[in-house]
Amino acid sequence: MSPFFYFFFGFVAVLLVLLIWSLRSPKKQAHSSLDAVGFQGSDRRHATYLSQIHRALAPADLEFLASRGSAKLARRVRKQRRRIALLYLSSVQEDFQKLLRLARVIAVLSPEVGAAQEFERLWLGVQFSSHCRMIRIRLFCGFATLPQLSGLSQMASGFAVRMETAIAELGERAALATELTSSLESRGVRPR
């Protein structure tokens, strides 16, 4: 059997998998709309929690507990704090995804889009998710340290602030947000 024979079967299999994936309903998300209020609030909230997360992951607390309390207690606290850090990472990721969605909506509703910009964002989005996944794994295994998380958080919240500023500069932020949401619904675009 020639390799081309298998190539066609493999190619069709890949196409069918992609077809099913592309037709799948998207996951339900906590924030279901791209409204300006939700967009503004959540990023600031997560940024405010950064110092708590910083403290939660600091090794000093755990060392203190291990020396003064029991090892079991230190383990339990570490487990709980890791869980909180994972939740925090999810929130930052969610914010980031929301902003990415906003960028996509802008692209959809724009009369002209740049191929380079679109591909760059696609590629960067892929990189971001893979990085987050790796940090999550490391955090889960207990390897990740704070800089990774704080870096992520600063990036996501800074990104949000600059986006807001840019929209405000256009002098129509609220109108734009409303227009985006209503346009999405009227055109069959799903704001997730």
Add this chain to the structure above:
Amino acid sequence: MVTTTFIQQALWALNSAGEVFLLTLLVVRKNYRSYPAFSFYVFVDLTMGATALLSYRIWGFDSATAYRIAWGTHGMVLFARALAVAEVCRHVLSRYRGVWALTWRILLLCSALVLSYSILAARHDWRLALPSADRGLELSIATVIVVLLLFARYYDVKGELVVRSLAIGFCLYSCFAVLNNTLLERLLYDYSVFWNMLGMFTFLASLSLWTWALRKPQFQPEPGEILLPRGVYQSLTPEINLRLRLLNEQLSRFWPAEAKHS
């Protein structure tokens, strides 16, 4: 053998009846206005099928003339299908002018690449030249539809159910045609009877899906969509990409340090 011939003929009759029914539905529900290329495709497929059948009756199934006519009509059907697929693509994304301008170029490029590779990968046997070209075109069609649906998903554009059903029907039929033609290339004459029969069976499945999707009248999309001002994309997108790039660079810088740490 008699049974196989009977099944083939029954399938042919069933497909033709299904196409007549779908055409009637398109006319009665006035859906031909929304889907002119698709209606044309169904019409062409029906008439070309009848032409091929007539040629078999006149010149016989194994005659060279009938063979040429059959493949000629098949070429016309493929051309009409390509038009119908283009129409489906237009229905999904053309309202979003900027994204559509990007998408159709990519779709064209994808189809050209897949078609070229399929032809290069074919066994260079003159008897198989037409099935090989056919397979290349079918693979291009399937690829175009899948890439289109991926684009729609990426941009959160939810197409109408009818358009998606048409796309699924085309894609499944094309995928199956590729597999069928690949097996034909390998097994040659031993497989030719089943090749024909399975092809008709898949078409019947797609036809049923299309008929179900077009059972109700469709409304034409409103023309003249309101888009954002030109400057919004130009001012916001570079900002977003810059922030993403910085984020990724920062994350990349963490990894070597982390690796040394652990």
